[in-house]
Amino acid sequence: MSRTSTGAVPASTGRAPLRLLLPAVAGLVVLLAPLAALVARTPWATLPERLADPEILMALRLSVVTATIASVLCLVMGLPLAWVLARTAFRGRSLLRALVTVPLVLPPVVAGVALLSAFGRNGVVGGPLRDWFDLTIPYTTTAVVLAQTFVALPFVVISIEGALRATNRAYDDVAAVLGADRWGIFARVTVPLALPGIAAGLVLGWARALGEFGATITFAGNYPGSTQTMPLAVYTALQSDPEAAVVLSLILLVVSVAVLALLRERWFGQAAR
Numbered sequence: 025m026s027r028t029s030t031g032a033v034p035a036s037t038g039r040a041p042l043r044l045l046l047p048a049v050a051g052l053v054v055l056l057a058p059l060a061a062l063v064a065r066t067p068w069a070t071l072p073e074r075l076a077d078p079e080i081l082m083a084l085r086l087s088v089v090t091a092t093i094a095s096v097l098c099l100v101m102g103l104p105l106a107w108v109l110a111r112t113a114f115r116g117r118s119l120l121r122a123l124v125t126v127p128l129v130l131p132p133v134v135a136g137v138a139l140l141s142a143f144g145r146n147g148v149v150g151g152p153l154r155d156w157f158d159l160t161i162p163y164t165t166t167a168v169v170l171a172q173t174f175v176a177l178p179f180v181v182i183s184i185e186g187a188l189r190a191t192n193r194a195y196d197d198v199a200a201v202l203g204a205d206r207w208g209i210f211a212r213v214t215v216p217l218a219l220p221g222i223a224a225g226l227v228l229g230w231a232r233a234l235g236e237f238g239a240t241i242t243f244a245g246n247y248p249g250s251t252q253t254m255p256l257a258v259y260t261a262l263q264s265d266p267e268a269a270v271v272l273s274l275i276l277l278v279v280s281v282a283v284l285a286l287l288r289e290r291w292f293g294q295a296a297r
Contacts, residue, residue: 062274075271087234091230095180097173097177105181107214109181109185136240143167168240176230186221187225188221227286228283241259255276
């Protein structure tokens with residue numbers, strides 16, 4: 025940083041110009057005003073009673089259970105896929121990475137329609153499952169897990185791939201020289217070194233699964249006790265009981281803040297450096 029002859033920081037670099045400061049403040053207002061309004065509109069006097077509502081507890085329990093199962097599936101499938109993208113070279117890798125990230129930009133309703141096309145009663149996969157094994161997936165709790173996995177998996181893969189790329193591959197080479205096979209290197213060297221990034225990706229995927237709405241309501245429906253997750257409960261309550269919708273939204277907001285707190289060292293620490 026340049027300084028004047030007196031050692032002071034020049035005014036041109038020490039102060040934010042007004043033409044940048046004003047839109048920055050406007051951006052903060054757009055981001056924070058809805059969150060502040062949500063907290064302000066929360067019926068704090070009746071909050072304990074509403075949190076004990078059986079319907080809210082049912083939706084919360086279903087959301088936590090399905091999001092956790094979806095996160096485990098994302099880890100089981102996403103970790104090997106991220107390793108393939110980060111540590112192997114093959115023709116078409118860029119295309120594969122692009123395909124993996126498609127659900128990130130896919131409209132949620134379109135994701136639901138795609139899931140129905142694949143796993144519906146007459147879908148490419150769902151049809152044979154129904155004919156051969158008498159299994160139907162849509163509008164069941166399994167459909168909720170599948171929808172959450174579909175939207176959360178890209179977050180997990182991208183996060184873990186970044187963590188794997190950030191680790192020093194020299195340790196893998198040393199392990200190979202010492203006689204370790206590919207699986208041993210992966211399990212005993214690669215994964216432990218990338219574990220913080222893997223954990224961050226898993227938490228991020230869990231939060232994304234917990235907040236999934238569009239694909240779930242399209243593919244799984246909105247049935248209390250079996251497919252009505254927290255976001256769907258918010259949508260339903262908003263039509264008849266706005267205060268209940270605010271309480272449900274507050275719960276999801278608290279979860280989101282908790283996720284950011286868990287990831288603070290990975291994101292905010294890096295930003296500070």
